[in-house]
Every structure is written in structure tokens, then in C-alpha cells.
Amino acid sequence: MSEFTNKIDFAVVFSVKNANPNGDPLNGNRPRETYDGFGEVSDVCLKRKIRNRMIDLKYPVFVQSDEKNVDGIKSLSERAGSAPELKAAGKDKEKYAAAACKKWMDVRTFGQVFAFKGNGSDGVSVGVRGPVSVQTAVSVVPIDISSMQITKSVNSEPSEKKSSDTMGMKHRVDFGMYVTYGSINHQLAEKTGFSDEDAEVIRKILVTLFENDASSARPEGSMEVCKVIWWRHNSFLGQYSSAKVHRSLQVRKKQGVDIPKCTDDFEIIVEEMDGLKAEIYDGI
Secondary structure: OOEOOOOEEEEEEEEEEEEOOOEEHHHOOEEOEOOOOEEEEOHHHHHHHHHHHHHHOOOOOOOOOHHHOOOOOOOHHHHHHOOHHHHHHOOOHHHHHHHHHHHOHHHHHHEEEEEEOOOOOOOEEEEEEOOEEEOOEEEEEEOOEEEEEEEEOOOOOOOOOOOOOEEEEEEEEEEEEEEEEEEEOHHHHHHHOOEHHHHHHHHHHHHOOOOOOOOOOOOOOOEEEEEEEEEEOOOOOOOOOHHHHHHOEEEEEOOOOOOOOOHHHEEEEEOOEOOEOEEEEEOO
16 A cells, blocks of 8 residues: 555535434433534544444454444454454554554554553553544534434333333434534554555545444434545645634525525535645535
């Protein structure tokens, strides 16, 4: 694979309709929102979706979810301990980190903390900083959340008596347009071995971020990537700061729209920056 050459900034604009994009377990699993009522999708949630897409595309992933588990290993310590490449590295932290980055795509992308207890001196404590950073997505305008009471049958064993149904609540965002931003750092890419080919995989994943992601809370078609904006700088340090690049993207309600109900109620504008071209991709 070729070395990662120049800094990259990116943004993803996506819509949510009648779905719960990221429930808050500390608030009855209601969709996350700020105190001002703007919807949020955490960076942890977005990275989980990126990892899941890596697995869908057959790339090796260290942090696997239960539903996307492909190797039958249930814990991170077991997965690390079963890797002969990591065993061969022994106590050499640099070799251990290099082996982990080479083996698992998500490690060389996002980084990882390997901190596992062992017997005596067999413990592991190795930290890897990844080059790809992803911000929490925030909605363009405040969201409306609808809630409904539901009943769930929990009678999973044969019995003469029918168990009583369990009452619960289900919450959804009526409609929201969200934006997340990210960057790929050249210096950290050098350390983890993240390549130009890896960056292209990330771009393709962002375009298809919600494929194979349907659930009861997020029915098929309820979350859609509208645009991916990809800024590839002409140097490893970048021509502009990431903050300035990200500000060049404007997503706003169209004039005359009171309460937005669909993506057509918004306009997406990417301001030109001298010497830095924005590549714009439609979601799939």
C-alpha cells in the first residue's frame, strides 16, 4: 500500500426521518439532543457504523459489535491474545502497536488502547493514536421528537400461563438534517501505517454509511447520506486549518421553509477555497 500523502478533511450531511439515530441510555433511550434542542449523533456511534461497514467489506476489525462478530471471540483481550503477531511482539510496545495497526484496519484508522490484565508481568498497556478523527454530528435546526407507548411480549418459555406484556416507550426524530465533520492527520497516519488506499476505503464507507444498519429504531431507508464532501490538501500539513475548511460548508433551511420535512427543504453550499477543491459525492 502507498503511504498516506496529504491531509484530508471531510464532512457528511445525512438525514433522519422517523427514526432514532442514537438513543441516550441515560434519558430513556430518547434521541440525543443538546439543551437547545438540536439533535446529536455521537462520534462513538458514527465510528461504530464505520467499523461495521469495514466488516461488511471484509476488512479485519479489532473492535467488533456482538451483531457483527465474525470471529466468534467475545472479548478484546481474547482477540488480542489470540493474535500471533501480537504475541511475537512481546513487551516491545512499538512492535506491538505496529503489529496491531497492520493486522486491524480500525486500529490504524481510529487508534486503540490495549490495556489488559495478565499474570504477573504478562499484562499489556499499549496506546495507539489514530489519524482519523470524527466529530459528533449535530442537526442543522432543532429537532422534534415523537414518543409512543408500546407493549412487548417477553414470554420466551413454554408455559400454561401467558405472561403479561411489558409496557415501554419508543422515541423517534420526525425529521432532521445532520452534519458531521472529520479529518485525517498525516503525522499520525505515518505512525499507524494508514495509507492512501485506506483513505479511499473510508471515503467509500462514508458514502454508504447506513447500509446494513437497519433496526427497529432505524427502519430501512429512515437514515440517508445526502452528501459527502472530501477536501484533499496539496501538502501533508494542509493549506488551511480543519476549522476553516469545515466552515466552508453551509447547510441551511431554504427561504420560506418554516418546519423542514425533507431534504429538499435544505440547501447545501460549499464555498470555494483558493487552491483547495472540494470533491462532492452523493450518498448511495
